[in-house]
Structure formats: structure tokens, C-alpha cells
Amino acid sequence: xxxxxxxxxxxxxxxxxxxxxxxxxxxxxxxxxxxxxxxxxxxxxxxxxxxxxxxxxxxxxxxxxxxxxxxxxxxxxxxxxxxxxxxxxxxxxxxxxxxxxxxxxxxxxxxxxxxxxxxxxxxxxxxxxxxxxxxxxxxxxxxxxxxxxxxxxxxxxxxxxxxxxxxxxxxxxxxxxxxxxxxx
Amino acid sequence: xxxxxxxxxxxxxxxxxxxxxxxxxxxxxxxxxxxxxxxxxxxxxxxxxxxxxxxxxxxxxxxxxxxxxxxxxxxxxxxxxxxxxxxxxxxxxxxxxxxxxxxxxxxxxxxxxxxxxxxxxxxxxxxxxxxxxxxxxxxxxxxxxxxxxxxxxxxxxxxxxxxxxxxxxxxxxxxxxxxxxxxx
Numbered sequence: 001x002x003x004x005x006x007x008x009x010x011x012x013x014x015x016x017x018x019x020x021x022x023x024x025x026x027x028x029x030x031x032x033x034x035x036x037x038x039x040x041x042x043x044x045x046x047x048x049x050x051x052x053x054x055x056x057x058x059x060x061x062x063x064x065x066x067x068x069x070x071x072x073x074x075x076x077x078x079x080x081x082x083x084x085x086x087x088x089x090x091x092x093x094x095x096x097x098x099x100x101x102x103x104x105x106x107x108x109x110x111x112x113x114x115x116x117x118x119x120x121x122x123x124x125x126x127x128x129x130x131x132x133x134x135x136x137x138x139x140x141x142x143x144x145x146x147x148x149x150x151x152x153x154x155x156x157x158x159x160x161x162x163x164x165x166x167x168x169x170x171x172x173x174x175x176x177x178x179x180x181x182x183x184x
Numbered sequence: 185x186x187x188x189x190x191x192x193x194x195x196x197x198x199x200x201x202x203x204x205x206x207x208x209x210x211x212x213x214x215x216x217x218x219x220x221x222x223x224x225x226x227x228x229x230x231x232x233x234x235x236x237x238x239x240x241x242x243x244x245x246x247x248x249x250x251x252x253x254x255x256x257x258x259x260x261x262x263x264x265x266x267x268x269x270x271x272x273x274x275x276x277x278x279x280x281x282x283x284x285x286x287x288x289x290x291x292x293x294x295x296x297x298x299x300x301x302x303x304x305x306x307x308x309x310x311x312x313x314x315x316x317x318x319x320x321x322x323x324x325x326x327x328x329x330x331x332x333x334x335x336x337x338x339x340x341x342x343x344x345x346x347x348x349x350x351x352x353x354x355x356x357x358x359x360x361x362x363x364x365x366x367x368x
Contacts, residue, residue, distance in 0.1 A: 011314040049318040053328035074309065075259030075299065081316075081323035083264040084271040088329075091275020104199065114258065127348075130195040132265075134233040140266035144237035145272075164311075
């Protein structure tokens with residue numbers, strides 16, 4: 001059973017090494033992890049970014065499931081590139097799993113970056129845009145997609161010291177994927 | 185032909201009014217716009233956010249296409265909830281269109297929020313995470329999904345004064361959708 005390993009992990013300094021660790025954890029649970037950086041891309045080519053897209057899409061199409069790293073990325077929410085992939089896999093009717101190493105409530109997290117005020121019963125940011133306040137840790141589309149098309153978002157009880165390298169929540173997803181995919 | 189109207193527009197103070205304007209523009213081009221706020225949801229119910237998700241997913245499933253508003257939202261990139269929907273529609277093999285009212289290059293835009301430095305030939309943010317630098321205005325997954333599953337991202341030649349209410353780029357998407365969907 002093949003799992004597509006989505007996340008901003010590919011942007012880390014040790015992106016290759018973290019991918020290897022994730023693939024090893026999958027293997028220990030009887031699963032094959034597919035990591036975007038394992039695609040062969042000519043980064044010097046003028047169409048390098050399209051090659052990356054096509055490689056990632058082909059990997060997703062051959063995978064049975066996705067484990068997306070939704071740890072907040074450059075702001076209050078998850079990495080849009082990763083979220084695109086989660087949506088794509090939900091649309092392909094694949095099994096959807098994800099984790100976030102920051103389990104804070106979204107509205108509280110927005111408050112770390114922007115001044116959030118209350119206006120006529122709703123929370124708003126400085127541009128007057130409503131801050132979603134359903135007690136979830138990110139936008140409701142991802143939260144309920146996971147609940148209804150796979151497994152609920154996994155978050156650690158306590159935020160790990162190293163947000164980008166702690167793989168305990170990732171491994172919890174792998175265990176759930178193995179229980180579901182190997183049984184079926 | 186039905187178009188799902190995705191975007192953080194639903195978070196605006198005048199969310200209902202902007203939806204009405206978008207639906208009217210669709211109608212003027214012979215298309216039916218489906219706007220998330222037209223779903224009936226009991227916001228006082230304990231499962232309100234799941235009702236919203238299910239309503240949006242049902243709307244997407246009945247639509248032939250999506251026009252996503254990828255204007256940067258609370259940071260350098262697009263709204264993850266909207267991006268989830270774009271991915272979902274690409275996965276469902278629907279016709280994908282999007283616009284962003286800020287056509288700046290992503291790497292430049294990140295620089296408005298964070299200090300971006302050069303490190304061994306790549307741009308990095310203060311956490312050491314690579315800043316994507318292919319000259320696109322957002323993550324390559326969305327950019328090429330649009331190019332390969334619909335129409336390239338529409339951006340205005342000049343950033344409009346009112347980023348959240350200017351619908352010229354939206355209307356350009358509607359015209360492209362009409363040309364494609366009504367002809368087929």
C-alpha cells in the first residue's frame with residue numbers, strides 16, 4: 001500500500017533526510033512511502049516547476065492514501081501547496097490523513113500574528129475579514145475532509161520542541177493508515 | 185453550466201453582497217454561479233462547521249468548474265480553505281480557474297512579511313525553510329494545476345485599489361469559463 005507524503009518538509013534544509021525518515025517509518029509499518037523529492041527533476045530546466053508538479057501528481061495518482069503535514073507554515077494556517085494535495089487526494093477518493101505539530105485553535109493562532117477583535121458577534125482581523133472560530137486548529141474544509149474522507153487530524157498533546165522534525169504525530173498517522181489499508 | 189465560486193470572500197463583512205455580484209456576473213455570461221453562503225446552515229448547531237463542509241462539497245460535486253479567489257490571505261499565500269477546494273475540484277476532474285488580485289512574485293511577497301536571505305543558492309525564510317522561487321505568484325502546485333486542468337491563473341496588470349472587491353480578474357475567469365463550457 002502506497003502513501004503519498006505531503007508537506008512543507010520538502011522546504012527544510014534536511015528535506016532529503018526527513019523524507020528518508022518518513023519512508024523508513026512507513027516501511028516499519030508495512031507501507032510504501034512516496035516522497036516528492038524522490039521524483040527525478042532537472043532543476044536547471046526552464047520547465048522545472050512543471051516537472052515537479054507532474055511528478056507529484058503522478059505520485060498521488062499511484063498512491064492509495066495521503067499523509068499531509070499541516071503544521072502551520074509562514075502564518076496561521078497550513079502550507080497551501082500541501083493543502084492543494086490533500087484536496088486533490090480527497091477528490092480522487094483516496095484515504096486522507098494529516099497531522100499538525102501545533103494543535104492550537106486557529107483563532108488563537110491568528111492572534112499571534114494579527115490583532116483579532118470582536119465585531120458584532122464575530123472575530124475579525126485588521127482587514128475586517130472573519131476569523132473562523134469553530135474551535136478547530138485550521139480551516140474547516142481540511143478538518144472535516146479528514147474526518148469524512150479518512151481519519152481526523154492528529155495533533156500532539158503538547159507542542160514538540162522541534163516543530164519540523166518531531167515525527168510522533170506523523171507515526172500516529174502511519175499506524176492508522178496501516179490499520180485501515182492493510183486490513184482492507 | 186455551474187461554477188463553484190470559491191474564495192475567502194465568504195469572510196468579508198459584505199460576504200453576501202459580493203457573492204451576489206459574482207453570481208450576477210456569471211449569469212450575464214450564461215453561467216450559474218454556486219456560492220457557498222447560499223447553502224442553508226444552522227450556525228447555532230453544534231455541527232455547524234460540518235454542515236458548512238458538507239454543503240460546500242455537495243455544491244462542488246454538482247458544479248462543472250471552479251473559479252477560486254487565490255488573492256493572498258493573512259500572509260504570502262492563498263487561503264488554505266480555498267486551495268483545498270481547488271485541489272478537490274482538480275481531483276474530481278472539473279475545469280479549474282482562478283485569479284489573484286496580487287500578481288507579485290511569491291518570493292517577493294514573502295519578503296513583505298519575513299526576512300528572506302540567500303543561502304547556498306536558495307532563498308530561505310528565518311526558519312531556514314526554502315522560499316519557492318520559480319517566478320510564480322504562489323505555490324507551483326496551484327499554478328500548474330490551473331495550467332494543466334483548466335486555465336492559467338489570472339492576475340491584473342496592476343494591483344487594484346480594493347483587493348477584495350475588484351472583480352475584473354474574476355470576470356476574466358468567467359469569460360474563459362463561458363468560452364470553454366458553453367462551447368463544449
